[in-house]
Ligand code: MN
């Protein structure tokens with residue numbers, strides 16, 4: 545990795561980390577999802593950076609992929625376990641970071657994912673396998689009496705690409721990729737009081753363009769025009785100005801030009817916490833860009 549690229553990853557991380565902390569302060573009982581999400585996304589733009597994906601705000605059994613919808617009337621309630629997952633990019637170089645804001649009283653659940661993350665980071669260096677990271681995460685979470693979410697993983701990052709190999713498991717798995725100097729990836733343990741498996745809800749607010757292909761429907765063409773500056777990074781329904789949005793998005797999804805990311809949830813009534821950092825593997829360890 546050349547120094548310019550490294551500098552952009554570090555700058556994206558510095559911005560993401562500062563906004564993650566300021567954003568967490570906005571999440572209070574009675575605050576509106578929509579106001580909080582728009583304020584935090586605005587902080588990224590004001591910092592001169594781009595959003596690598598719509599701000600994810602997912603509560604309680606919802607682990608990931610929720611965000612405010614247009615006209616969202618939800619407010620944060622006492623007891624909510626709120627995951628704030630923020631992606632910032634500088635010229636496509638991404639920092640992906642998350643934390644949990646507990647509006648209830650479950651400090652051990654919050655600690656489980658953050659200690660899992662710290663344990664994995666502490667052993668990152670060339671030659672270590674992603675399987676070793678999964679064991680470290682798994683053990684920190686299980687030792688506190690919770691389940692790591694098995695079917696959510698950390699992931700490699702590349703320019704304008706939010707999910708690349710390798711996957712970083714949150715559980716004990718066979719094998720895995722061997723880490724090499726210069727790799728960039730996010731580690732993101734999820735700890736759950738539920739089953740430790742997430743499934744898709746019907747709600748979808750976040751989408752991503754998969755293919756560049758001509759479409760006939762005028763409203764669908766207008767959406768493709770509007771999301772073109774995303775260069776393949778995910779976008780929110782809330783960001784779009786198309787009047788015939790539902791029909792247009794459904795058409796794009798059916799023709800596999802766009803995919804949706806439905807909200808991913810453990811069983812109703814469970815609580816899930818998350819912690820995430822982005823890091824670069826160095827010759828003798830790693831540099832965490834989102835500290
Ligand atoms: Mn994330």
Ligand code: MN
Pocket residue numbers: 640698699730732820
């Ligand atoms: Mn991530």
